[in-house]
Amino acid sequence: MADEEIEVEGKKKSPLIKIIVIVLVALLLLIGTAVGTMFVTGFFDKKDTLAAEQAMKAMEESAADPKAGASDTTPQKKAKESPELERFEKSYMELEKPLVSNLTGTRKVIQLNAAIMTHYDERVFKNAKKHEFALRSVTLDVMRQVTEADMAKPEFRKELAHKIREEMNALLQKHEDFGGIEEVYFTSFVVQ
Structure with a gap:
């Protein structure tokens, strides 16, 4: 009779373990998908700071002289x-x-x-x-x-x-x- 109780308790614990494993696998898939998406979109790539600095410099110059930027915007x-x-x-x-x-x-x-x-x-x-x-x-x-x-x-x-x-x-x-x-x-x- 004691053996039967142990088997019943073991069977009750195994669905809980299965649920935990399924949740962990789902979380790992979600995290993997998010990281993969970030990698593909270039989130981890080194940023081109030189181009950004040149763009900022051009914006500052056009703000200082409104006529300078007008030739670029007019067809x-x-x-x-x-x-x-x-x-x-x-x-x-x-x-x-x-x-x-x-x-x-x-x-x-x-x-x-x-x-x-x-x-x-x-x-x-x-x-x-x-x-x-x-x-x-x-x-x-x-x-x-x-x-x-x-x-x-x-x-x-x-x-x-x-x-x-x-x-x-x-x-x-x-x-x-x-x-x-x-x-x-x-x-x-x-x-x-």
Whole structure:
């Protein structure tokens, strides 16, 4: 009978030991995963202090002379090879989705796809992509102010493109300190 009690007590202890071992293995796996992730992401790599010092020095210089840093942040026009005249390369980008708005005072709808053109480098398009939702919003604001009388004018599409360009440049100027959109073109234009 004493042997039976010892066996029963031994069986009761073994599940507790199994649970402890499982918890320890799980902890070791979690710690190993965390350390491995830190190793792969470069947490243990030696930091490049020289590059950081140069960046700090450049920031201090631009803070001391605001005009010195302005040339780095303002996009530059891309020159186009031409023997007679100085010409600039034109780059285009189309806004992804069509823009749809009601005409003021009617049940008619105006739908258009817009593309922008610039002579400046790709930073204008990066800014336009970054703020595409805001650019779409200001374009829709201009479109919703259009009336049927406006559409009867011969220069209506040019005037609309000019207004949209001004609003887009004002928005980019506000958020990125540089507009850069030189023309707005309509790749499709429908009124129903």
